[in-house]
Amino acid sequence: MRDLYNMIFKRKSIRKFDKKLSISDEELIKIQEEFGKVSSLIGDIKTEFKIVSNDETTSKRGEYSILFYSEDKDNYLLNAGYMMEQVDLFLTEMNIGACWYGMAKAKDIEKDGLEFVIMFSIGKCNEDDFRNDIKEFKRKDISVILKGDKYDDVIKNAGLAPSACNSQPWRILTSENSIEVFKKDKMKSFIPGTNLSFYNNIDMGIFLCFLELVLNSKGISFDRNIINGSKVSDGLVKICEYKIN
Ligand SMILES: Cc1cc2nc3c(=O)[nH]c(=O)nc-3n(C[C@H](O)[C@H](O)[C@H](O)COP(=O)(O)O)c2cc1C
Structure with a gap:
């Protein structure tokens, strides 16, 4: 797994976003590239990440949603949490705020035979929108x-x-x-x-x-x-x- 240790102290659930900021095309490409570097917990479960505009979900937060799809196999939810959290942390590193969004749903509940599991809402932030003191937890x-x-x-x-x-x-x-x-x-x-x-x-x-x-x-x-x-x-x-x- 990539070293994202310092990000565990910085991350937080971001639910409100400054409308003046936006995620650039370069950042969208970087996010896609990072998806390919995420380590799985259980190797033989097929999974896929997808970044979509909010019209493809029930979310109205932020600019985009990141959807996670998986095969339904033993411990697939454990694997989902392990893989998605790495995405949460590398987004934090890029000053992109994310919030796990269990209450929201994707319109496409299936992709290439994999089922929709869970999603994040995401949007661009400033460095100081994140945590800078452990006391904030x-x-x-x-x-x-x-x-x-x-x-x-x-x-x-x-x-x-x-x-x-x-x-x-x-x-x-x-x-x-x-x-x-x-x-x-x-x-x-x-x-x-x-x-x-x-x-x-x-x-x-x-x-x-x-x-x-x-x-x-x-x-x-x-x-x-x-x-x-x-x-x-x-x-x-x-x-x-x-x-x-
Ligand atoms: C699996 C999961 C589902 C969540 N679903 C929601 C949600 O539907 N709406 C929401 O506002 N926050 C949701 N959260 C965010 C949690 O409320 C948040 O992580 C927790 O309160 C700790 O705060 P922090 O993330 O700022 O450290 C979810 C978190 C997880 C891990």
């Missing part, structure tokens, strides 16, 4: 998300990841040689039942993207093992285990 206290006394600085930064309704469904267990990542089952939220698990699975992929950027930035090498199936124990579903080398 509203996130759960580390004691809520982490059990174990190892890697707390890693988990603190990975926990800056965005999530639907800021629900932050990730729960982490660490030891000297491992970081286990769980999803909290049945989060309290105003998102209705099935939708909640749809969004929370995407959230978990976003968290894995952040976690790996933080580990890479610290030169901590790891082997990732994505867990298939969804066995719930103590209200937690194990999603992934990182073996620290």
Whole structure:
């Protein structure tokens, strides 16, 4: 994955845009090129990004929408979160504001046999529209998300990841040689039942993207093992285990 570590401190959901600014043709080309460099979490899932004008979606925010299409296979939502978040971060690097937009829909719900999963609204911003102080983040206290006394600085930064309704469904267990990542089952939220698990699975992929950027930035090498199936124990579903080398 490309090094986008510094962008995790700068990014934020941008919902309002200065109408005087606009995304240039060169920037649109650069975005298209960057799509081709995004790393997947699960290699054998076919995916596609598409950048479209807002008339092709229900969004009225910003100038364009970025749509994500995928095959419907095991863990495809995790993969969607992981891949789309890299796009969120490289847009931040280009001073293009984005907001994950689960409530909006694409008019084309299928593309080349792939199904529409989720989208962003995007628009051009100024550097100072983004965050410049970690205090601007509203996130759960580390004691809520982490059990174990190892890697707390890693988990603190990975926990800056965005999530639907800021629900932050990730729960982490660490030891000297491992970081286990769980999803909290049945989060309290105003998102209705099935939708909640749809969004929370995407959230978990976003968290894995952040976690790996933080580990890479610290030169901590790891082997990732994505867990298939969804066995719930103590209200937690194990999603992934990182073996620290
Ligand atoms: C999967 C997903 C879906 C989201 N859907 C919406 C949405 O429909 N409308 C919206 O305004 N924000 C949406 N958001 C943005 C979150 O509300 C936002 O990420 C969270 O409150 C944290 O704030 P931050 O992104 O500024 O750090 C979504 C975020 C994620 C990850």
